[in-house]
Amino acid sequence: xxxxxxxxxxxxxxxxxxxxxxxxxxxxxxxxxxxxxxxxxxxxxxxxxxxxxxxxxxxxxxxxxxxxxxxxxxxxxxxxxxxxxxxxxxxxxxxxxxxxxxxxxxxxxxxxxxxxxxxxxxxxxxxxxxxxxxxxxxxxxxxxxxxxxxxxxxxxxxxxxxxxxxxxxxxxxxxxxxxxxxxxxxxxxxxxxxxxxxxxxxxxxxxxxxxxxxxxxxxxxxxxxxxxxxxxxxxxxxxxxxxxxxxxxxxxxxxxx
Numbered sequence: 001x002x003x004x005x006x007x008x009x010x011x012x013x014x015x016x017x018x019x020x021x022x023x024x025x026x027x028x029x030x031x032x033x034x035x036x037x038x039x040x041x042x043x044x045x046x047x048x049x050x051x052x053x054x055x056x057x058x059x060x061x062x063x064x065x066x067x068x069x070x071x072x073x074x075x076x077x078x079x080x081x082x083x084x085x086x087x088x089x090x091x092x093x094x095x096x097x098x099x100x101x102x103x104x105x106x107x108x109x110x111x112x113x114x115x116x117x118x119x120x121x122x123x124x125x126x127x128x129x130x131x132x133x134x135x136x137x138x139x140x141x142x143x144x145x146x147x148x149x150x151x152x153x154x155x156x157x158x159x160x161x162x163x164x165x166x167x168x169x170x171x172x173x174x175x176x177x178x179x180x181x182x183x184x185x186x187x188x189x190x191x192x193x194x195x196x197x198x199x200x201x202x203x204x205x206x207x208x209x210x211x212x213x214x215x216x217x218x219x220x221x222x223x224x225x226x227x228x229x230x231x232x233x234x235x236x237x238x239x240x241x242x243x244x245x246x247x248x249x250x251x252x253x254x255x256x257x
């Protein structure tokens with residue numbers, strides 16, 4: 001209310017639109033993305049080149065399924081100034097959305113290395129591992145992808161409740177196969193997902209499917225290596241049920257049997 005009042009008195013007041021944009025995402029999740037994009041864009045009209053508003057606008061465009069709009073600015077940001085893991089993570093995510101897995105894998109590997117150097121927490125590392133696993137899986141590098149899916153599973157287990165909620169907003173990519181809603185989403189976020197065009201929903205579903213199948217596959221392989229074949233079979237059957245065509249899932253299941 002105070003931010004809107006400040007804008008009513010002075011439409012060019014600095015930071016009001018920026019904070020309104022961040023609040024829209026925080027309070028509404030995916031349902032607030034379009035509102036956030038409007039506010040960050042408005043902030044940049046008042047202060048062109050503002051680094052915080054610029055970064056958040058790029059992030060919002062990627063999350064809002066507009067990666068093509070975000071890509072040039074993210075590429076420019078990655079080339080200039082000190083490297084930022086968050087910028088690289090969203091650049092990689094945009095490249096993956098645009099079906100450029102070779103570039104995405106390289107970018108996300110840089111993002112992961114930098115995030116580790118900077119002591120990033122589980123909530124920051126987990127989505128990078130998931131996106132990198134998806135990129136590697138698309139490239140047919142199943143063994144490498146499985147390592148990242150396994151690490152994402154481990155990080156998820158040790159995350160705090162707040163970090164899981166943050167991750168749920170970040171990775172709220174699709175409804176489940178039975179028609180339910182993604183875990184942890186508000187009604188506004190669910191409505192936002194349903195409002196996406198069918199081709200975008202299908203792309204999101206493919207990414208979520210690859211991540212889930214990869215996690216089950218890697219865990220099943222680990223159980224098989226430990227000669228716990230009954231548990232391995234159970235996990236690998238889940239991987240096959242999620243995506244029967246996931247690389248090496250059928251051969252791994254045969255070994256477990």
